Amino acid sequence: MSSNVVPLETFLGLPDHARLLGLDLGTKTIGLALSDVERQIATPLETIKRVKFGVDVAALLKIADKYQVAGLVIGLPLNMDGSEGPRVQSTRAFVRNLVPLTPLPIVFWDERMSTMAVTRTLLDADASRAKRASVVDKMAAAYILQGALDRLMRMPPDEPTED
Template sequence: MPDGCVLAFDFGERRIGVAVGDILLGIPHPLATIDTVVTDERFAAIGKLISEWQPAQLVVGLPMHQDGVEHEMSALSRRFANRLKGRFNLPVWLVDERYTSVIAESLLEEAGLRGRKQKPALDQVAAQAILTTWFDHPGTAV
């Protein structure tokens, strides 16, 4: 796996959480939340982050039911991953994101954020959990 930066995405129909990490160090950090439903605005914001961070790879969380079966959001996340690959010509990985929201909520509670105070950071911390998973188990290339 090449060295460099990686961006991870927690895709949602309303918001997309973004995290960044260094492949060599394997330490992810929350980065941003893209809060718009307008596709062009979403990809413009992602393009800006890609331009700024120059990632070597991209990671997208793949939502699944607890038993590992995919559902509606799985198909939307796969489509998003394919669009990232097509638009930005970077390697894109899909990673099982089961329990990342629970992990994100737990991390935010440990930081003293509860309830509504979690909302602004929840998606990007979920993306951080997705990236942690990818560092441990790279998942499937798109």
């Protein structure tokens, strides 16, 4: 796809204290979550109401700049059997169009079950339908980002090579 769509282990080489931004791309909204500077905890941030690509990306990149984000983790909505459907194609198209507009490294993260897990959590918390609708996208983004952060923390740092 492009040089800034990278494997997750690339994020091990990011500068210390650089945040990551998680995205849950929906047809009507983009849920955003932000990591802490230690890249251990994902927190729901906000939801961008989709208008059109240029407007959506301008809002996204403004937020990334505001929080000094060093990389993007974008949920990839695979089917339960791991196959790629229309939503994956839409996500890949979004990223293909985003790549020329930012130098930020981008990682795809399997988001299967994220919205379902978040919705179940909200139901268990007895959140109203309106409350669930207003927070589910940014919470799904946090779920996606947290999965990537947890995996990053389990990756061994590169071993120094001896000369």
